[in-house]
Amino acid sequence: MAARALRPGDRLVVATHNPGKLREIDALVAPHGLTVTTVGALGLPEPPETGTTFEENATIKAVAAATASGEPALADDSGVCVDAIGGDPGVYSADWAGPAKDFAAAMSRVQEELVAAGAIAPEKRTARFVSVLCLAWPDGTTEYWRGEVAGHMVWPPRGSNGFGYDPMFVPEGHERTYGELTAAEKHGMSHRARAFALFARDKLPA
Ligand code: ITT
Numbered sequence: 224m225a226a227r228a229l230r231p232g233d234r235l236v237v238a239t240h241n242p243g244k245l246r247e248i249d250a251l252v253a254p255h256g257l258t259v260t261t262v263g264a265l266g267l268p269e270p271p272e273t274g275t276t277f278e279e280n281a282t283i284k285a286v287a288a289a290t291a292s293g294e295p296a297l298a299d300d301s302g303v304c305v306d307a308i309g310g311d312p313g314v315y316s317a318d319w320a321g322p323a324k325d326f327a328a329a330m331s332r333v334q335e336e337l338v339a340a341g342a343i344a345p346e347k348r349t350a351r352f353v354s355v356l357c358l359a360w361p362d363g364t365t366e367y368w369r370g371e372v373a374g375h376m377v378w379p380p381r382g383s384n385g386f387g388y389d390p391m392f393v394p395e396g397h398e399r400t401y402g403e404l405t406a407a408e409k410h411g412m413s414h415r416a417r418a419f420a421l422f423a424r425d426k427l428p429a
Contacts, residue, residue, distance in 0.1 A: 227360065229295065229426050231256030238262050238288035238298035240269050241317075243386025248299065250410055251419045255427045262288050262296075277301065277314055277355035278367060285359035293361045297422070299415060301354040303388045305333060305376055307342035313353075316388065327380075330391045334378045348375045352392060352401075352414040356422050368425070370417025385409060 281300035288296035302316030380390030382402025390402030
């Protein structure tokens with residue numbers, strides 16, 4: 224397709240209502256000189272995430288924001304897929320925290336299900352974090368980038384940096400959880416940073 228690029232000064236609507244994600248996306252976008260606004264600042268509602276894949280849910284969020292605002296919009300749909308429990312919580316990672324967004328409870332549920340599956344040793348607790356970014360244009364055109372990081376789930380949770388399931392996930396090649404890494408360390412290697420690097424390569428030419 225005729226690829227449109229984003230240029231310094233262009234406005235990009237970041238289509239997330241999750242403050243943890245927004246902090247990370249802001250930090251990733253900042254060096255590229257785009258003007259960023261958010262669906263929250265524009266007063267746009269959270270569309271129901273009725274898809275069954277990261278791509279479908281990212282599309283729902285990005286297209287809703289781009290068509291309502293008339294500006295390009297970037298959405299992230301993400302989650303942690305834990306092998307021993309059939310890839311759960313996966314696209315339902317946010318749902319497992321319930322309306323109260325209780326990620327301590329969500330992590331406990333992951334742990335309970337891992338124990339029920341007999342997954343105690345680290346090698347049985349493999350998982351991967353996935354981020355799919357969707358850039359939608361006001362005419363409904365969409366483009367996608369995916370980043371993944373493999374690792375394993377620990378118990379008890381460790382660290383208070385980051386958000387969501389970060390305190391339970393140790394990325395491959397590391398000893399600390401995402402929750403124990405600094406923001407800069409996580410930005411250097413996370414699933415979201417990997418997806419963003421591909422987005423930046425294609426859409427934010429130097
Ligand atoms: P938006 O849809 O408004 O962006 P959300 O929290 O509902 O916010 P998702 O539907 O993509 O976002 O759900 C992803 C969930 O997966 C998110 O709520 C986190 O709990 C978890 N998650 C995603 N990326 C994560 C990360 O980098 N660290 C920890 N948890 C993460």
